[in-house]
Amino acid sequence: MALLSTAVLVPAPAEAAPAWEYLDSMPFELTRFCSAQLPDGRMFIALGSSGGVNQDTWIYDASADDWFEGTYAPSGWWHSSAVAMPNSTVYVFGGVIPGAPGEYNDRVLIYDTATDTWRTGPMNPHATYLGGAAALDDRRILLIGGYYEEALSSCIIFDTVTERFLPAAELPRPRAAGSVVVSGGSVFLIGGLENPPLNEEEVYRYDIAKGTWTQHGTMPEPCSFERAAVGADGMVYLQGGSQGLIYDADPPARARALDLNDMSLHELPVPPEKGADGGLMVSDGRLIMFGGMGDDLVINQDVLSLPLYESSAELGASMVDPGTSVRVNISVELFFVGDLSMTATAHLMKGGVSYGSCSLSTPSGGSATALLDIPEDAVPGEYEVVITDAYLGVGMECTMEFEPLDLTVTGSPTPGEQLDSMQDQLDALQDELEDARNELKEATDAKLDAMIGYVILILVLVTLAVGVVALVRRK
Structure with a gap:
C-alpha cells in the first residue's frame, strides 16, 4: 500500500449533533488497566491500578449497562496488553510494577471467560509494558514494541494452540504507548513514543498475509497513550491520550475519529469527563468510554456514551x-x-x-x-x-x-389455473353481455310503446281538431 501523506484536522460539525450521555457509574475505581472486546461485544477489563497494583477482573455488557466481577488474576500489573480470541479466551501480555528499577511481567496470563478462571501460561520472551497486541487469526497473536528500559521495535508472535512464541518482522521504528487496531486484514499501530517526551505521528501497518510492516501514513498531529476502537463504519475512534508534539501527562478531555484512508482526523464533541489510561469501545453504534484518570489525578468512575451513526x-x-x-x-x-x-x-x-x-x-x-x-x-x-x-x-x-x-x-398460477381463470373471466364477460342485451331490449320495448302512445295521442288531437272545425262551419 502506498504511503499516505499528511492530512488535515476536520472540526466537529457546526449543526446540532448527538452529545455525550452518562450511563451508570462503574462499581469500582481503576486506571492503567488492560482491556479487550470479546466476540459477543462485551468488554474485558483487568489488572491496573486504583492506588496500588490491582488483580481485578471485570466484564462490561454495554447493551445492558451491566458489570460482572470475575475472579482475581494470578498477579497484578500496570500497562499490560490484552487480546480476546474468537473462542472468548483472553490472553494478557507484559506489564510493569513501578519501582527502581521496576518489575516486568514475563508470563502469559490466560483467562477463560466461560468458566471465570485464570491460569498462568508460558514464559514470555517479549516482557515489556505499554506494548501493543493484536489477534492475527483464530490462533496467533502479534506482540508489538513496547518498553523495556527503552522503546523497542521488536515484535513476536504467540501461538495460542502450541503456546509457543514465533519470530515476527520488526517495526520500522521503535514504538511504545501507541494505539493498536485491526481492520481489513491489517494491524495498525497509531502514534506512540520513541524518544520521550516526543509524541509520534506515523501510522504503521502490518500486513497479516505477508507478515511485513510498512509505514501506512502520517497523521496531522502526533499522539500517544490514546485508547482506540474501530467502529462498524470503518473509522478508528481515539480518546484519552496525549496529543501534540510533547507528551502531556495530564491531557485535556478530547475524542477524535481517524480515517485511515486519507489520514484525516475528525473532532468529536469534547467529553464532559477525562479518561486518561481508561477504556474505550464501540457498541451498537455508540462510542463508550469509562474509567481512567480524571481531573486532579482522581480516578474517574463515569461511563459516557456518544452515538456515532x-x-x-x-x-x-x-x-x-x-x-x-x-x-x-x-x-x-x-x-x-x-x-x-x-x-x-x-x-x-x-x-x-x-x-x-x-x-x-x-x-x-x-x-x-x-x-x-x-x-x-x-x-x-x-x-x-x-x-x-x-x-x-x-x-x-x-x-x-x-x-x-x-x-x-406469492404463488405463480399453473397453466390449468390460468385457463380456469381465463374461462371465469370469459363467463363473466358473457354474463355482462347478456345483461346488456336484456337492458337494451327492455329499453327498446319501452321506446316502442312510447312511440305508439305518441301516435294515438296525435290521432286523438287531429280528430278533435276536425270536429271543432266542422262544428264552427255548421254554425
Missing part, C-alpha cells in the same frame, strides 16, 4: 410476484464524518441460498436504492433480503450490519 434498510413492498422486482433502500448517517459514497449488495435469500442480488450505490450522500429482480421460477414462500458488503467511502473495512428484510413471494 445510524443505519436502516427497507423494501418498497412486502409481497411480490415471480418475474417482478422489489425496490431496496438503505440509509446510513455518520454524525461526525461526512462525504459518504456508499455501496452495498442486496441478496434474495431463502434457506441460506441466494436467488439473486443487486448492487446499491450512490456517489455522494448516505442513501442508496436499487431494484432487486425476483426470478420467474421463484418458489412461492417467505424470503429474506440480506444487505452485505457495505462500504461508506470512509475508513477501512466496514462491518456495518443491516437487519434482514422479510419478503413474501
